[in-house]
Amino acid sequence: MIEAALTFAVTCFALALLFNLWRIAKAPGVVDRILALDTMVINAIALLNLYGISQKTPVYFEVSMLIAMVGFVSTVAYCRFILRGNIIE
Amino acid sequence: MDLIFISEIVVAFMLVMAGIFGLVGSLGLVKLDDTMRRLHAPTKATTLGIGGVLIASMIYAAVFLDGLSFHELLITIFLFLTAPITANFVAKAYMHRHVKKEDLPPTGGEYGWAVYDAAPEDQRPIDTK
Numbered sequence: 341m342i343e344a345a346l347t348f349a350v351t352c353f354a355l356a357l358l359f360n361l362w363r364i365a366k367a368p369g370v371v372d373r374i375l376a377l378d379t380m381v382i383n384a385i386a387l388l389n390l391y392g393i394s395q396k397t398p399v400y401f402e403v404s405m406l407i408a409m410v411g412f413v414s415t416v417a418y419c420r421f422i423l424r425g426n427i428i429e
Numbered sequence: 430m431d432l433i434f435i436s437e438i439v440v441a442f443m444l445v446m447a448g449i450f451g452l453v454g455s456l457g458l459v460k461l462d463d464t465m466r467r468l469h470a471p472t473k474a475t476t477l478g479i480g481g482v483l484i485a486s487m488i489y490a491a492v493f494l495d496g497l498s499f500h501e502l503l504i505t506i507f508l509f510l511t512a513p514i515t516a517n518f519v520a521k522a523y524m525h526r527h528v529k530k531e532d533l534p535p536t537g538g539e540y541g542w543a544v545y546d547a548a549p550e551d552q553r554p555i556d557t558k
Contacts, residue, residue, distance in 0.1 A: 341437050341438070341441045342437055342440055342441050342444070342489070344441070345440070345441035345442075345444035345445050345448075346444060348444070348445055348448050349444040349445065349447055349448035349451075349482065350448075351448070352447075352448030352449065352451055352452040353448060353451050353452075353478075355452055355455070356451045356452050356454065356455035356456075356475075357455075359455035359456060359458060359459045360455055360458065362459060363455075363458050363459055368464070369464065369523075369526065369527070370526075371464055371519060371522050371523045371526065371527075372464055372467065374519060374522065375458070375464075375467065375468060375471060375519050376458060376471075378471065378515055378519075379454065379455060379458060379471035379475055382471070382475050382476070382479050382508065383451060383455070383475065383479075385479060385504070385508075386447070386451055386478065386479045386482045389482050389483060389486050389501070390444075390482060392486065393444075393485070393486050393489055396493070396494060398490060398494070398495075398498065398500070401486075401498075401500040401501060401504065402500075404504055405500070405503065405504050405507070408504055408507055408508055408511075409507070412507075412511040412514075412515065415515050415518065415519075416514070416515070416518055418522075419515075419518035419519055419521065419522040420518070422522040422525060422526065423518075423521060423522055423525050423544075
């Protein structure tokens with residue numbers, strides 16, 4: 341039962357990643373691209389954790405923690421660069 | 430009905446719900462027709478989806494692997510805390526690029542919108558630079 345649910349969840353998140361890629365390719369402005377990149381980071385964390393469940397190992401928690409932090413900081417840095425033309429003032 | 434069977438049902442249910450919410454978040458990112466509307470789908474639905482995945486992973490590790498750990502809860506809390514901040518920054522960047530100052534309603538407060546007007550000198554916090 342868990343294997344079937346895992347397959348379903350991986351399929352959903354892979355489709356979500358494809359949607360994000362499509363939004364990055366065909367975005368009306370740079371703000372949409374930032375939003376799509378942030379969503380891609382979150383979906384990548386979800387896929388990593390699903391892989392960790394399927395491999396029965398807790399290694400991927402640290403990886404996903406690091407990716408979560410880097411993704412948050414990079415999104416804020418992008419937005420700040422658009423807002424102020426500078427990241428660290 | 431033993432514990433293993435019940436926890437298997439719970440984990441599978443959480444995984445399916447998480448997958449649906451993640452898919453809905455990205456579908457909204459593609460389908461909605463305005464940046465400010467598109468902002469809602471990933472910041473709410475996708476955050477709920479990743480929370481479901483992480484809590485399913487926590488229950489799975491507690492029941493089937495070497496015991497309960499709170500790493501996943503840490504990531505969940507981090508993502509739930511940072512999602513509104515990200516949304517606020519993206520909305521501010523959008524307003525900075527696309528919304529004119531004259532189109533906005535008055536704030537009704539002491540000073541204007543934070544994107545366009547700086548806070549008055551005497552109300553600023555101490556400069557720590």
